[in-house]
Amino acid sequence: MLWKLLVEYLRPQRRLLLAVVVFQLAASIASLYLPTLNADIIDEGVAKGDTDYIMHIGGIMLMVTLLQIACTIAAVYFGAKAAMALGRDVRGAIFSRVAAFSEQEVTHFGAPSLITRSTNDVQQVQQLVLMSATLMVTAPMLSIGGVIMAVRQDVQMSWLIAVSVPVLLLAVGLIITRMVPLFRLMQARIDTVNRVLREQLTGIRVVRAFVREDVETARFGRANEDVTDTALRAGRLMALAFPTVMLVLNVSSVAVIWFGAFRIQDGSMQVGTMIAFLSYLMQILMSVMMATFMAIMIPRAAVSADRIGEVLGTESSVRPPEHPLSFAGRTGRGELQMRDVGFAYPGAEQPVLSGISFTAPAGQTTAIIGATGSGKTTLVNLMPRLFDATAGSVRIDGVDVRELHPDLLWGHIGLVPQKPYLFSGTVRSNLLYGKPDATEDELWQALSIAQAEEFVREMEGGLDAPISQGGTNVSGGQRQRIAIARALVKRPELYIFDDSFSSLDTATDARLRLALKQHTAGATLVIIAQRVSSIVDADQILVIDDGRLVAHGTHEELLETSATYQEIVNSQLAVEEAA
Numbered sequence: 179m180l181w182k183l184l185v186e187y188l189r190p191q192r193r194l195l196l197a198v199v200v201f202q203l204a205a206s207i208a209s210l211y212l213p214t215l216n217a218d219i220i221d222e223g224v225a226k227g228d229t230d231y232i233m234h235i236g237g238i239m240l241m242v243t244l245l246q247i248a249c250t251i252a253a254v255y256f257g258a259k260a261a262m263a264l265g266r267d268v269r270g271a272i273f274s275r276v277a278a279f280s281e282q283e284v285t286h287f288g289a290p291s292l293i294t295r296s297t298n299d300v301q302q303v304q305q306l307v308l309m310s311a312t313l314m315v316t317a318p319m320l321s322i323g324g325v326i327m328a329v330r331q332d333v334q335m336s337w338l339i340a341v342s343v344p345v346l347l348l349a350v351g352l353i354i355t356r357m358v359p360l361f362r363l364m365q366a367r368i369d370t371v372n373r374v375l376r377e378q379l380t381g382i383r384v385v386r387a388f389v390r391e392d393v394e395t396a397r398f399g400r401a402n403e404d405v406t407d408t409a410l411r412a413g414r415l416m417a418l419a420f421p422t423v424m425l426v427l428n429v430s431s432v433a434v435i436w437f438g439a440f441r442i443q444d445g446s447m448q449v450g451t452m453i454a455f456l457s458y459l460m461q462i463l464m465s466v467m468m469a470t471f472m473a474i475m476i477p478r479a480a481v482s483a484d485r486i487g488e489v490l491g492t493e494s495s496v497r498p499p500e501h502p503l504s505f506a507g508r509t510g511r512g513e514l515q516m517r518d519v520g521f522a523y524p525g526a527e528q529p530v531l532s533g534i535s536f537t538a539p540a541g542q543t544t545a546i547i548g549a550t551g552s553g554k555t556t557l558v559n560l561m562p563r564l565f566d567a568t569a570g571s572v573r574i575d576g577v578d579v580r581e582l583h584p585d586l587l588w589g590h591i592g593l594v595p596q597k598p599y600l601f602s603g604t605v606r607s608n609l610l611y612g613k614p615d616a617t618e619d620e621l622w623q624a625l626s627i628a629q630a631e632e633f634v635r636e637m638e639g640g641l642d643a644p645i646s647q648g649g650t651n652v653s654g655g656q657r658q659r660i661a662i663a664r665a666l667v668k669r670p671e672l673y674i675f676d677d678s679f680s681s682l683d684t685a686t687d688a689r690l691r692l693a694l695k696q697h698t699a700g701a702t703l704v705i706i707a708q709r710v711s712s713i714v715d716a717d718q719i720l721v722i723d724d725g726r727l728v729a730h731g732t733h734e735e736l737l738e739t740s741a742t743y744q745e746i747v748n749s750q751l752a753v754e755e756a757a
């Protein structure tokens with residue numbers, strides 16, 4: 179998966195990567211050249227007292243060094259650009275994938291995990307690309323080139339390379355194999371911290387109301403402790419790695435100097451050659467070490483890439499059709515029909531809805547009433563395809579909603595959810611959500627119908643009054659009315675109000691319904707209500723009980739024919755009388 183991800187998302191960056199390779203190549207050739215020049219200075223210049231030669235070669239060394247620095251900087255610069263572009267593109271891809279998800283996939287991953295995946299996990303992959311941009315070419319070049327150059331300097335001492343490199347590899351390898359499982363654990367635990375934190379922040383008021391701060395603090399403490407613990411264990415290994423490497427490095431230097439000294443003494447080697455050999459050995463060991471550290475990042479990035487791949491590879495269960503139909507040539511105008519519809523939540527054994535058939539004609543109000551948990555919200559969620567029906571079909575003007583292009587479908591529906599969500603911004607920005615070019619008059623008209631005009635006028639700034647994320651700075655009822663206005667501004671053909679009037683007092687409720695009827699003339703209205711008083715004048719009332727449509731008709735008809743409806747009416751009357 180890591181490989182696939184890198185190939186796919188680095189392809190647009192291939193020019194940058196080519197530049198990285200070229201500059202790294204140049205930088206490593208320069209690095210390899212330096213010790214040889216140094217040996218020349220010592221053997222030809224210092225030993226013979228030739229100052230001009232020292233100055234000359236020294237000048238060249240300076241130039242080579244500057245070139246090496248410039249190339250390294252360039253390589254890192256282009257590498258960073260490529261890595262950041264990769265991060266941007268992968269995050270973008272995750273976002274658009276998640277945006278297409280239905281409720282089902284979001285529930286499957288969980289929002290906190292989706293957030294970690296698009297931030298922290300992307301960062302891990304990005305980090306690997308960034309590291310590779312500094313080492314990808316340099317490390318192999320320096321280690322292989324270093325061996326060749328060192329052997330060219332002195333063949334007899336090359337056994338030192340053959341010993342020290344495997345020792346270093348073994349030492350670093352031992353440490354790394356212990357680190358990899360810790361990294362895997364780390365990602366999972368970061369997920370947990372995010373999940374716990376998110377839940378607690380969302381439910382902070384409940385936590386306070388039930389005096390559960392201590393319990394929740396302890397719960398967060400545990401999750402936090404777990405991450406710290408894992409990070410510490412990885413950190414300790416990391417701390418062990420550096421001294422180990424230094425030990426191998428220093429022991430090898432001592433060995434080179436020790437054995438070199440004997441060979442210099444018997445005249446078979448020059449001092450410069452020994453110094454050069456030492457430099458090459460250091461270069462080899464350093465690059466072996468860096469390559470191994472890069473090797474640590476690969477498994478960590480691979481874990482992250484898998485997690486990203488899972489998201490990118492998940493198809494939304496609400497798939498747009500391959501050949502979407504349009505409404506062209508249709509005769510109706512927003513008539514909604516359900517034919518023998520059934521629905522079961524994924525993983526649930528019992529269907530929540532079964533055998534539901536009805537028609538909600540255009541220009542009429544269809545009300546849905548039923549006990550809590552009877553499946554009303556589930557039923558209306560099938561209309562805009564928040565979920566797809568598992569049996570039967572939902573049709574608008576005779577066309578199955580699954581055959582319509584989603585944008586077309588959603589453009590025709592104005593849904594006010596049971597728990598409406600407002601976006602951070604202003605009242606205006608929220609109202610313009612469904613129709614960005616609506617005029618000021620349209621906005622006020624919608625607010626007036628939604629019985630929200632008065633309180634919006636009283637808010638500081640009116641239409642430009644700030645709304646916080648989720649709409650938490652207005653009351654539940656106000657939020658609901660702004661959401662109703664938002665749907666009204668859009669002027670869809672099919673309005674769905676999921677329990678949108680229950681937080682209004684009876685008088686406001688009545689005024690709203692009257693204004694609504696005038697404004698939406700010709701459109702199809704589907705209203706879920708708790709109060710019978712909200713739906714007495716509906717053209718058609720559907721009574722849902724335990725996922726089945728048990729009766730339908732007008733208020734008067736149902737009073738005579740449906741026992742369930744009578745029960746609902748009686749219970750509400752009883753409550754009113756008692757009050």
Ligand SMILES: Nc1ncnc2c1ncn2[C@@H]1O[C@H](COP(=O)(O)OP(=O)(O)OP(=O)(O)O)[C@@H](O)[C@H]1O
Binds near residue numbers: 557
């Ligand atoms: N996301 C979900 N996953 C699994 N089961 C669910 C889910 N949402 C609802 N259910 C189940 O479906 C049933 C119907 O829920 P639904 O929200 O449609 O009821 P409702 O009629 O709208 O109730 P209310 O009047 O309280 O809003 C519930 O009993 C619940 O067990």
Ligand SMILES: [Mg+2]
Binds near residue numbers: 596
């Ligand atoms: Mg509901």
